[in-house]
Amino acid sequence: MTVMDPLVxxxxxxxxxxxxxxxxxxxxxxxxxxxxxxxxxxxxxxxxGERVTQVQPVIGYMHRGYEKxxxxxxxxxxxTLVNRIDWVSGFANEIPYIRAVEKLAGIEPTPRAQFIxxxxxxxxxxxxxxxxxxxxxxxxxxxxxxxxxxxxxxxVLDLIESVTGGRFHPNFNRVxxxxxxxxxxxxxxxxxxxxxxxxxxxxxxxxxxxGAVCDDLEELVTGxxxxxxxxxxxxxxxxxxxxSYGMSGGNLRASGVDFDLRKHEDILPYAxxxxxxPLGRNGDCYDxxxxxxxxxxxxxxxxxxxxxxxxxxxxxxKVPRILKVPAGEIYVRAENPxxxxxxxxxxxxxxxxxxxxxxxxxxxxxxxxxxxxEGALVPDLVAIMGSLDFVLGDVDR
Amino acid sequence: MNFWLELLLKLALILAVMxxxxxVVIFGELKISxxxxxxxxxxxxxxxxxxxxxxxxxxxxxxxxxxxxxAADSMVFRLAPYIVLMGTLATYVIIPFGPDLVVExxxxxxxxxxxxxxxxxxxxLMAGWSSGNKYSxxxxxxxxxxxxxxxxxxxxxxxxxxxxxxxxxxNGIVASQAExxxxxxxxxxxxxxxxxxxxxxxxxxxxxGLAELSRIPFDMPIAESELTMGYLTEYSGLRFTMFFLxxxxxxxxxxxxxxxxxxxxxxxxFVDADLLNVVGPLVLVAKVxxxxxxxxxxRWTFPRLREDQLQTLAWRWLxxxxxxxxxxxxxxxxVL
Amino acid sequence: xxxVDRNSAKLPLGGLLKGMKVTxxxxxxxxxxxxxxxxxxxxxxxxxxxxxxxxEACTVCMLCARECPDWCIYIEGHKQxxxxxxxxxxxxxxxxxxxxxxxxxxxMYCGICxxxxxxxxxxxxxxxxxxxxxxxxxxxxxxxxxxxxxxxxTPPALEGA
Numbered sequence: 001m002t003v004m005d006p007l008v009x010x011x012x013x014x015x016x017x018x019x020x021x022x023x024x025x026x027x028x029x030x031x032x033x034x035x036x037x038x039x040x041x042x043x044x045x046x047x048x049g050e051r052v053t054q055v056q057p058v059i060g061y062m063h064r065g066y067e068k069x070x071x072x073x074x075x076x077x078x079x080t081l082v083n084r085i086d087w088v089s090g091f092a093n094e095i096p097y098i099r100a101v102e103k104l105a106g107i108e109p110t111p112r113a114q115f116i117x118x119x120x121x122x123x124x125x126x127x128x129x130x131x132x133x134x135x136x137x138x139x140x141x142x143x144x145x146x147x148x149x150x151x152x153x154x155x156v157l158d159l160i161e162s163v164t165g166g167r168f169h170p171n172f173n174r175v176x177x178x179x180x181x182x183x184x185x186x187x188x189x190x191x192x193x194x195x196x197x198x199x200x201x202x203x204x205x206x207x208x209x210x211g212a213v214c215d216d217l218e219e220l221v222t223g224x225x226x227x228x229x230x231x232x233x234x235x236x237x238x239x240x241x242x243x244s245y246g247m248s249g250g251n252l253r254a255s256g257v258d259f260d261l262r263k264h265e266d267i268l269p270y271a272x273x274x275x276x277x278p279l280g281r282n283g284d285c286y287d288x289x290x291x292x293x294x295x296x297x298x299x300x301x302x303x304x305x306x307x308x309x310x311x312x313x314x315x316x317x318k319v320p321r322i323l324k325v326p327a328g329e330i331y332v333r334a335e336n337p338x339x340x341x342x343x344x345x346x347x348x349x350x351x352x353x354x355x356x357x358x359x360x361x362x363x364x365x366x367x368x369x370x371x372x373x374e375g376a377l378v379p380d381l382v383a384i385m386g387s388l389d390f391v392l393g394d395v396d397r
Numbered sequence: 398m399n400f401w402l403e404l405l406l407k408l409a410l411i412l413a414v415m416x417x418x419x420x421v422v423i424f425g426e427l428k429i430s431x432x433x434x435x436x437x438x439x440x441x442x443x444x445x446x447x448x449x450x451x452x453x454x455x456x457x458x459x460x461x462x463x464x465x466x467x468a469a470d471s472m473v474f475r476l477a478p479y480i481v482l483m484g485t486l487a488t489y490v491i492i493p494f495g496p497d498l499v500v501e502x503x504x505x506x507x508x509x510x511x512x513x514x515x516x517x518x519x520x521x522l523m524a525g526w527s528s529g530n531k532y533s534x535x536x537x538x539x540x541x542x543x544x545x546x547x548x549x550x551x552x553x554x555x556x557x558x559x560x561x562x563x564x565x566x567x568n569g570i571v572a573s574q575a576e577x578x579x580x581x582x583x584x585x586x587x588x589x590x591x592x593x594x595x596x597x598x599x600x601x602x603x604x605x606g607l608a609e610l611s612r613i614p615f616d617m618p619i620a621e622s623e624l625t626m627g628y629l630t631e632y633s634g635l636r637f638t639m640f641f642l643x644x645x646x647x648x649x650x651x652x653x654x655x656x657x658x659x660x661x662x663x664x665x666x667f668v669d670a671d672l673l674n675v676v677g678p679l680v681l682v683a684k685v686x687x688x689x690x691x692x693x694x695x696r697w698t699f700p701r702l703r704e705d706q707l708q709t710l711a712w713r714w715l716x717x718x719x720x721x722x723x724x725x726x727x728x729x730x731x732v733l
Numbered sequence: 734x735x736x737v738d739r740n741s742a743k744l745p746l747g748g749l750l751k752g753m754k755v756t757x758x759x760x761x762x763x764x765x766x767x768x769x770x771x772x773x774x775x776x777x778x779x780x781x782x783x784x785x786x787x788x789e790a791c792t793v794c795m796l797c798a799r800e801c802p803d804w805c806i807y808i809e810g811h812k813q814x815x816x817x818x819x820x821x822x823x824x825x826x827x828x829x830x831x832x833x834x835x836x837x838x839x840x841m842y843c844g845i846c847x848x849x850x851x852x853x854x855x856x857x858x859x860x861x862x863x864x865x866x867x868x869x870x871x872x873x874x875x876x877x878x879x880x881x882x883x884x885x886x887t888p889p890a891l892e893g894a
Contacts, residue, residue: 026531028531028532028535029531034625035621035622035625036622036623050535050704073802074800076800076845077800077802077843077845079843080802080841080843080845081802084841137700138622139622140622140700140701141613141614141616141620141621141622141699141700141701142613142698142699142700142701143430143434143697144430144433144434144697144698144756144759146434147434147435147436148434148435148755148759151435151765154765158777161776161777161779161780162777162779162889163779164779165777165779165780165781165844165857166780166781166842169841169842169843171843171844171845179848193779194891194892195891195892196777196778196779196889196890196891196892197889197890197891197892198892199892200892216755219748219751219752219754219755220698220751220752220755220756221752223747223748223751223752224699224700224748224749224751224752225746225748225749226614226699226700226701226702226749227700228748229702229703229706230700230701230702230703230706377703377704377705378535378623378624379617379620379623379701379703379704380703381623382622382623429760431764432759432760432761432764433756433757433759433760434759435759435762435763435764435765435766436764436765436766437764437766437767437768440768440771441768694753694756694757695753697756698749698752698753698755698756699749699752
């Protein structure tokens with residue numbers, strides 16, 4: 001580096017100031033450690049004052065290599081991995097994977113197991129949406145809905161735990177059903193894994209409480225003029241753009257597209273149940289919020305009906321002790337709380353899959369960020385990012 | 398008495414009022430916010446109800462390293478917290494706790510108050526600029542923009558009070574709220590300004606006061622979810638404590654100002670002036686507590702506005718309303 | 734399919750007042766949290782807290798160590814010859830457990846080991862209070878795992894039973 005004469009440098013600096021007074025803007029590096037990036041997302045934003053002119057999301061800080069790890073694990077071991085992908089709805093992650101393996105192996109799960117899966121999936125959906133209900137107002141600056149929503153989520157997690165033994169990572173699905181009576185020995189200390197006594201009644205009561213907290217949130221958040229000022233008309237995603245970016249789940253439905261895999265796929269017995277798909281009109285942050293709030297109520301409705309229709313019978317179909325899946329490939333998708341989650345499983349006939357490709361909802365939902373954030377203000381950036389409800393574990397896998 | 402000795406005494410007096418006041422409000426905020434969120438809140442510090450939590454926090458902050466970032470303008474960076482604290486401290490000088498319990502009864506008290514209360518923003522701007530951090534700078538600039546938005550409605554709302562009271566002295570304003578308005582059954586009833594036609598002014602003043610305090614829904618300069626902590630991002634240890642104390646001392650000061658201007662200050666009906674010097678401080682403390690509770694209640698219920706929405710609110714709604722309020726007050730003053 | 738509606742308050746700023754009503758109501762109702770070390774919530778019987786080992790039942794078959802998804806179980810054993818009961822009988826061999834360690838710093842709490850054990854030597858206990866200052870102390874050896882055995886609860890009654 002050559003040393004410039006200080007006098008020359010001064011003159012040049014003065015000349016530069018007097019000639020051009022336009023501000024080039026600055027690069028604002030948001031994340032990977034930032035309170036509102038839901039983990040370790042990094043956004044490189046070009047800002048002009050408070051206005052964002054360009055955003056480049058940088059992902060991969062959370063990459064744990066689950067697809068690669070799945071290549072050296074048996075089918076039963078992979079269940080443990082997949083419920084860690086989107087950790088706020090662990091149980092819902094297992095469903096498309098286990099159904100893919102079942103379809104590939106030609107094993108039909110028992111009806112009771114399917115209904116238990118359905119109930120727990122909807123409980124996971126409620127808990128995931130309650131996390132959104134808690135974190136989204138927080139991103140807009142309101143700290144209290146957080147605790148109100150988490151309070152009820154705790155109830156739901158306790159229910160999941162009382163059945164599966166795990167709050168976040170249930171690992172309850174087995175090929176052919178749900179976890180059977182464990183162990184083959186003589187001791188009686190081991191627990192059979194059917195629903196514990198009081199679960200159905202407790203779930204009914206909890207669904208009432210969840211409805212009550214929804215009412216609370218309607219008053220505290222939905223009807224709040226400040227929330228409406230911050231979210232209505234902010235981050236509008238038209239239906240065609242949302243479709244072109246491959247968005248799914250609540251984000252897509254907020255844009256008015258009637259697409260819910262619970263109605264379109266038959267991997268869980270949703271056809272027997274009566275429920276509505278809430279749709280938004282404008283595709284703005286407010287719609288995304290309201291759609292999720294309505295989905296909580298609908299999920300509670302589904303759970304009530306599923307409890308009524310719970311069939312009796314065995315929990316597990318006949319499955320060979322050492323499971324070998326015949327060669328073949330299959331893609332199975334399900335409606336995760338975050339959107340469409342799918343697994344592409346390729347088997348070459350052994351105890352381990354050849355390849356498991358994971359299609360996660362958050363990854364596609366996040367890909368719209370550069371489009372939707374262009375021209376937004378910095379506070380809106382946080383509001384829009386929060387409204388997309390992604391989990392970084394689901395993005396990076 | 399020696400001038401310097403008197404000054405020192407008065408300073409000690411102000412600190413003796415300000416620091417415990419701030420600590421009590423900090424504890425109140427911790428506990429009230431916890432219960433509003435169905436939590437317990439502080440529990441262990443001090444034994445019962447965790448009453449010593451603010452002290453424990455202060456002690457913890459003192460032990461922490463006082464970091465000055467390499468990119469910071471270290472001189473300005475170090476100075477900023479003192480300016481913030483100083484601005485807050487200066488407002489305590491003229492708050493009357495009783496007819497004679499006031500550090501300095503200035504004739505231009507209200508004018509002085511509004512002048513020094515915007516000093517804190519200068520400190521915030523200094524902190525934001527000198528930190529050498531983009532988040533801090535945006536926070537500091539937001540604080541400066543906010544100052545322009547809320548200072549005008551704040552002043553205009555106070556002007557209406559001055560017009561109605563006919564004085565700028567805070568003692569005079571309290572005294573005029575102690576005047577008998579009407580008599581029922583031999584009892585002289587005096588009304589505070591909030592009930593004597595300044596309800597609009599009161600609402601404007603509280604809204605603008607919240608913006609001056611940078612509290613939710615106007616905490617854009619700090620905006621934790623957007624700017625991490627805004628101008629506070631780079632501060633740690635004792636300097637952070639100063640900002641923190643300054644914030645809560647400012648809240649107490651704002652509550653005291655609102656109480657004095659609109660809620661009748663230290664005045665209590667049916668108590669004669671001599672006794673008011675004893676009872677007055679308690680009355681004021683009760684009113685301050687009430688206002689602080691309102692501030693905390695709002696803080697833990699509402700989300701944050703956007704900076705441009707604050708400007709819209711200030712220029713399109715608060716300032717015209719404040720002007721109309723002054724006009725009405727003036728007409729009422731002339732007619733009645 | 735239902736369309737969501739903009740939920741608008743009747744009077745101006747009524748939504749703000751409604752919100753303030755919710756918070757003040759929460760303030761005066763009972764809190765929902767407990768202060769942990771003083772008050773403890775009992776976990777459900779099925780909670781996967783820590784794994785207990787019954788060394789008498791273990792036959793060193795290594796199934797658990799093999800099925801563990803992150804291979805955090807370490808087992809060593811040896812064949813022991815048991816002298817015949819009566820004169821002229823056959824000398825039998827028996828596997829003896831020398832080492833059974835579970836590294837809880839690695840464990841994913843999936844429960845596969847408990848499930849695959851054919852001799853009922855492993856159990857889930859809901860106990861969770863075993864955090865350590867050093868990560869190496871999270872490696873529980875045979876004796877420590879055996880100590881957990883007394884915290885294993887009886888399984889809950891089943892729905893409809």
